[in-house]
Amino acid sequence: MLPAMSMMKWEEVWRSLDWDRDSYHNVEETLDQRADKYARPPEQDSQNDQDTLKALVFERGQERYAIPAQHVLRGVAEPRITPLPCVPDYYRGVINVRGRIISVLDLRRFWRIPVRGEVETPRLIVVRAGAHELAIQADDVLELARIPLSEIVPPVTAGIGLEHVQGISSDGLVVVDVESLSRDQRLFIHDEL
Amino acid sequence: MTTPPDELLDIFWVEASEYLEALNRILLALEVAGPDDNMTDTLREVSRIAHSLKGAARAVGQSIIERLAHRMEDVFDLTLGGTLKLSPAVCDALYDSLDVIQMIAGGVEPDPDTVEAVLGQLNGLAGPREAESASPGQAVAIRPAAPPAPAYEPGEALEPVRPAGVTPAAPPAAVTAPRVAEDTVRVSLSKLDQLMGQASELLIARMHSDQRRQDLQALMQEYRRWQRLWRQVRSAYIRTTRRLKDTREISGLGEGGADLISLLDFLDATQHYMSQANREFVELNRLLAQDNLHLTTLVDELQADIASVRMLPFETILGGFQRMVRDLARETGKDVALVVEGADVELDKHVLEMLKDPLMHILRNSVDHGIEPPDRRVAAGKIATGTITLSVASRGNDIHVSVADDGDGINAELVRRRAVKVGLIGELDVDTLSNDEITSLIFEPGFSTTDQITAVSGRGVGLDVVRQRVEALRGRLWVDNRPGLGAAFHLIVPVSLTRIRCLLARVGQERYAIPLTTVTRIINIQGGEVFNVEDRPMIRLDNRPMPLVYLGEVLERPFPAPALTANTPILILHSTEQRHVAFVIDELLSEQELVLKKLGDELDRVRNVAGSAILGTGDVIIVLHTSDLIKSARRARGVIAEAPQLPVEDETPLNRSRWILVVDDSLTTRTLEKNILEAAGYRVRTATDGDEALRTLLDQPFDVIVADVEMPHMNGFELAQRVKGDARWKDTPFVLVTSLDSPSDRERGLRAGADAYLVKTRFDQDELLQVVEQMIT
Numbered sequence: 025m026l027p028a029m030s031m032m033k034w035e036e037v038w039r040s041l042d043w044d045r046d047s048y049h050n051v052e053e054t055l056d057q058r059a060d061k062y063a064r065p066p067e068q069d070s071q072n073d074q075d076t077l078k079a080l081v082f083e084r085g086q087e088r089y090a091i092p093a094q095h096v097l098r099g100v101a102e103p104r105i106t107p108l109p110c111v112p113d114y115y116r117g118v119i120n121v122r123g124r125i126i127s128v129l130d131l132r133r134f135w136r137i138p139v140r141g142e143v144e145t146p147r148l149i150v151v152r153a154g155a156h157e158l159a160i161q162a163d164d165v166l167e168l169a170r171i172p173l174s175e176i177v178p179p180v181t182a183g184i185g186l187e188h189v190q191g192i193s194s195d196g197l198v199v200v201d202v203e204s205l206s207r208d209q210r211l212f213i214h215d216e217l
Numbered sequence: 218m219t220t221p222p223d224e225l226l227d228i229f230w231v232e233a234s235e236y237l238e239a240l241n242r243i244l245l246a247l248e249v250a251g252p253d254d255n256m257t258d259t260l261r262e263v264s265r266i267a268h269s270l271k272g273a274a275r276a277v278g279q280s281i282i283e284r285l286a287h288r289m290e291d292v293f294d295l296t297l298g299g300t301l302k303l304s305p306a307v308c309d310a311l312y313d314s315l316d317v318i319q320m321i322a323g324g325v326e327p328d329p330d331t332v333e334a335v336l337g338q339l340n341g342l343a344g345p346r347e348a349e350s351a352s353p354g355q356a357v358a359i360r361p362a363a364p365p366a367p368a369y370e371p372g373e374a375l376e377p378v379r380p381a382g383v384t385p386a387a388p389p390a391a392v393t394a395p396r397v398a399e400d401t402v403r404v405s406l407s408k409l410d411q412l413m414g415q416a417s418e419l420l421i422a423r424m425h426s427d428q429r430r431q432d433l434q435a436l437m438q439e440y441r442r443w444q445r446l447w448r449q450v451r452s453a454y455i456r457t458t459r460r461l462k463d464t465r466e467i468s469g470l471g472e473g474g475a476d477l478i479s480l481l482d483f484l485d486a487t488q489h490y491m492s493q494a495n496r497e498f499v500e501l502n503r504l505l506a507q508d509n510l511h512l513t514t515l516v517d518e519l520q521a522d523i524a525s526v527r528m529l530p531f532e533t534i535l536g537g538f539q540r541m542v543r544d545l546a547r548e549t550g551k552d553v554a555l556v557v558e559g560a561d562v563e564l565d566k567h568v569l570e571m572l573k574d575p576l577m578h579i580l581r582n583s584v585d586h587g588i589e590p591p592d593r594r595v596a597a598g599k600i601a602t603g604t605i606t607l608s609v610a611s612r613g614n615d616i617h618v619s620v621a622d623d624g625d626g627i628n629a630e631l632v633r634r635r636a637v638k639v640g641l642i643g644e645l646d647v648d649t650l651s652n653d654e655i656t657s658l659i660f661e662p663g664f665s666t667t668d669q670i671t672a673v674s675g676r677g678v679g680l681d682v683v684r685q686r687v688e689a690l691r692g693r694l695w696v697d698n699r700p701g702l703g704a705a706f707h708l709i710v711p712v713s714l715t716r717i718r719c720l721l722a723r724v725g726q727e728r729y730a731i732p733l734t735t736v737t738r739i740i741n742i743q744g745g746e747v748f749n750v751e752d753r754p755m756i757r758l759d760n761r762p763m764p765l766v767y768l769g770e771v772l773e774r775p776f777p778a779p780a781l782t783a784n785t786p787i788l789i790l791h792s793t794e795q796r797h798v799a800f801v802i803d804e805l806l807s808e809q810e811l812v813l814k815k816l817g818d819e820l821d822r823v824r825n826v827a828g829s830a831i832l833g834t835g836d837v838i839i840v841l842h843t844s845d846l847i848k849s850a851r852r853a854r855g856v857i858a859e860a861p862q863l864p865v866e867d868e869t870p871l872n873r874s875r876w877i878l879v880v881d882d883s884l885t886t887r888t889l890e891k892n893i894l895e896a897a898g899y900r901v902r903t904a905t906d907g908d909e910a911l912r913t914l915l916d917q918p919f920d921v922i923v924a925d926v927e928m929p930h931m932n933g934f935e936l937a938q939r940v941k942g943d944a945r946w947k948d949t950p951f952v953l954v955t956s957l958d959s960p961s962d963r964e965r966g967l968r969a970g971a972d973a974y975l976v977k978t979r980f981d982q983d984e985l986l987q988v989v990e991q992m993i994t
Contacts, residue, residue, distance in 0.1 A: 109773055125814050126817055127816065211819045212821065213822065217848045
């Protein structure tokens, strides 16, 4: 606490304001109780876990996608992306994450879905895909959702270029199959001149 | 014995290789020690190591190693007791044992006969020992159990007799103090890299902390705004307080009056509180600035320390060299001393490992081809023992390694014939090549073949492999040949492969790094003549036309090329094949040392990209691949790029016949001047100092001499005096080049007889060419 705070004659101030100190303490108590409640680990519901997919939901080009949470390593809110020359356009560049250089992948372009208008600051979701790590570009990261597995149906739109999709949820979330994505040969660049 | 777990075996092999290294090193030290040196401690040390090896081998069931180590220990103990002398034959037996152990450690099962033969030798020396060597058949030594050679009998010969082939090499410090005692721990390189990454992360954390400070300052700004508002209402506050203190008014307000007074009191207290808080902010801001500065220093130091952990002294790869030179000298019947200078210079572990084989090969080449047999040396008036000097020196970010022998040198005539025979050069080329150029043909693939190489050197690799290795290290390699006096191989490699000096250039809105070693020159449009060939711009520099392209275009970036104005910066880059292309950039930013980092695994090889680096700000910068850029640029141009070699023809024949001698002790300057002059069509020979210059002048006439002023032994003034004072050369134009620019120096130079005086300026070669041209015409 800053010394200035301790110099304040709070007792006098409260008295002059006719402050109800008891209710003030109640506020603290209520806050403590609330903090305790949030700090407690969530109740394990094995039934729940088996039937649902925990996934990070993000938005990219007016479409919502979900990445299974087990693949997500971290998010980068204001990435400084360095463009990388002479690679396909789905590689947006590279970023520095804790001293490691990680490639930024735009799934939209990877799937050859036209992109109209870019957000000013994209967000990145760093995922572990097989043996390596990639940063997936998002316009916005929305929430960590639990999607009932029963609601995820295989994509019926096969053929329009949506490879590596585990399925689509009832409310239109495209669930990305990270494992399958990590094996796509198009991700590997070996361009010897 | 049960099979030990793999982990235990792994540990054993690591331990064993350390023991082997130490045994090899100490044994050699013992062998070269003089008769008067007290080697008792060293013998104890070596006996202890053999003992430890024996114990470790037993623990993992490596019985052959155990038996060998056991017998070696016996031999050392006998020597320690004074009953056995470490004669060359004894040492041979010990080395043979070490070789067998090395073989086993390398995963090769030695054939039982060899093992028994080696054990037999040792038994012959140490005498049968208790039960183990009881079987009589094994006691037969392959070589007769050495009658102790009278190696160190004092007073027996005038010259101290040395075991053939080796004279003291390593400094005594390395001999008597094997480095075993220090507490160490093995760390994988990837862990160090991780540490490095985290250290740079720390730098980013510091930058965030800077940001917090700015936030704090913004807060202080807010306070000042509040303060202004408060001052505006202050008089209203005072008036109200006074009026309320008047009891008459309070009674008029009733209950509300007391409340109002409380509120006004609170307002007063708050105002005091705010100004106190502001003083705290100011202090906090000051402390935060101090902490940030401290943090910056610490992060810098941490990064430097982590980088230095990867560094090892050159000494660590020396052991094998000494042994190899010794063995090879014995085999070829030569007397060779290996002298090592600068063993304590430190290099990145990776670079050190990659240097080992090329150096081994050059050394082998020197013993085998360089040093003459003793009788021939004596006949040539040299001392019988040949000397090979391996010296290591640190030059800024580079390490200069040289292997110099005092042998016969390289016979350019033999090289010439050989090169013609294997088709490296045509008969006609021969006349146009200088001796230096001929000599450097030994690095060409296909030069060395079995029929000219003896059994020793021809172990599958030629000097071309050495060159490849050095190139992979982004280094340089050349040979300095002095017929009859010896040859010196020079290697220059970066201290660290991961640290790389770069030029930072802006291309459109992006920044790129270009390795400095690939930058030939930095010029602007004025520095060269721009012309078009089939609508494609070219630039002519020193009579050499080259394509002129925008770097952004080669990198396939969407930026428009900048308009070519007088000040547009242009980088002339060269590939390893010495092809040149001129690249237009938007802006030259800075020169910086960077730590090269790989891109992600999925981006195994991206064309035109060598890797990346993290800047101090935490941003990533892409490091470009110059050879790729040049290929890309030339490919984009198709054949057009090759066509305009023609304009050169006009001037070449004239300059082609002109010889220039460049004298400078700095390799960089020498090379730079040589390149500039050669690019203009002159033929150039170089010398490193005044002495060498005078020797070279004896070889052939020169049209111009270009010499540096500051040189060791004989400086440029003295050289000018010597040259101008000699009837043979007094008419040869003499140009002094210097970084000194004072009237007195200029005068001194001209008094010494120099015809022109040139002040070195960065990258300005036009002046040099102009002056040289003036001298000739």
